[in-house]
Amino acid sequence: MAETLTSCPEKALFALFGGTFDPIHYGHLRPVEVLARQVGLDRVTLLPNNVPPHRPQPKANPLQRLKMVELAIAGNPLFSIDNRELKHDSPSYTIETLETLRKEYGAAVPLAFIIGQDSLLTLHKWHRWQDLLGVCHLLVLARPGYSNEMETEELQQWLNNHRVDEPKKLKMQAHGMIYIADTPLSEISATDIRRRLHSGEACDDLLPPAVQRYIHSQGLYRE
Known part of the structure; x- marks a missing residue:
């Protein structure tokens, strides 16, 4: 579960970081x-979701x-897991989860949600997207092949108004900023991994070994 306010170091x-993680891979x-x-993060909490609102149900x-998430992060102190969204049989909306977490963390704790550049470009299609920065910061990961410009001038102005370099x-305020990180572009996708596994191709360079062993033991993605 997420850390409580009393266990949060000052500032x-x-x-x-949310996702279906179907499966989790090095691109995540x-x-x-x-x-x-x-950015200077001591901890990133992974939020696997059960029913994603904008994509097909995971395999x-x-x-x-x-x-698979547990196996992927075993021994890595950067990561922890919050499984609350996996307990929901209805769609998990990011803003609702973040509002719950904000109540748990308290109003003053700096809180951020990590998204890909592809998600930033379509953020205006998310449920109550305009409320997100009232709850958290957004940290954006680079994605190959995606534009650096928002769809409309209005959306670009919104980004410019909130972006910090x-x-x-x-860490100086609890929410309201967007930081676009200079992270490596990753061509890895869960869709391609599932295709490879279905075809019997190797995925050694795409998945942690423990995750790959589990996938084989469970017979996942063969159909």
Whole structure:
């Protein structure tokens, strides 16, 4: 579960990273590790979700995806897991989860949500997207092949109004800023991994070994 306010070091920035993680792979983990060094994150909490609002239902079930996340981050002190969204049978909306976490952390703790550049460009299609910066900061990971400009001038102005270039500013207030990180571009995708596994191709350079062994033991992604 997420850390409580009483266990939060003063002025620490707490970051959350959501996804279906179907399966979790190096394209998730490695850019976040670089981001953590850039921004000065001591902990990133992974939020696997059960019913994503904007994409098909995951192939692996919630328990399998949770187990893969556990295996992927074992021994890495940067990461922890919050499984609250996996317990919901209805769609998990990011803003609602973040509002709950904000109540738990308290109003003054700097809190950030990590998204990919692709998600930033379509953020205006998210449920109550305009409320997000009232709850958290946004940390944006680079994605290959995506534009650096928002869809409309209005959205670009919104981004410009909230964007900061100095990571230390993120720790000076609890929410309201957007930081676009200089993280490595990763071509790895869960869709491609599932295709490879279905075809019997190797994924040694895409997945942590423990995750790959679990996938094989469970017979995942063969159909």
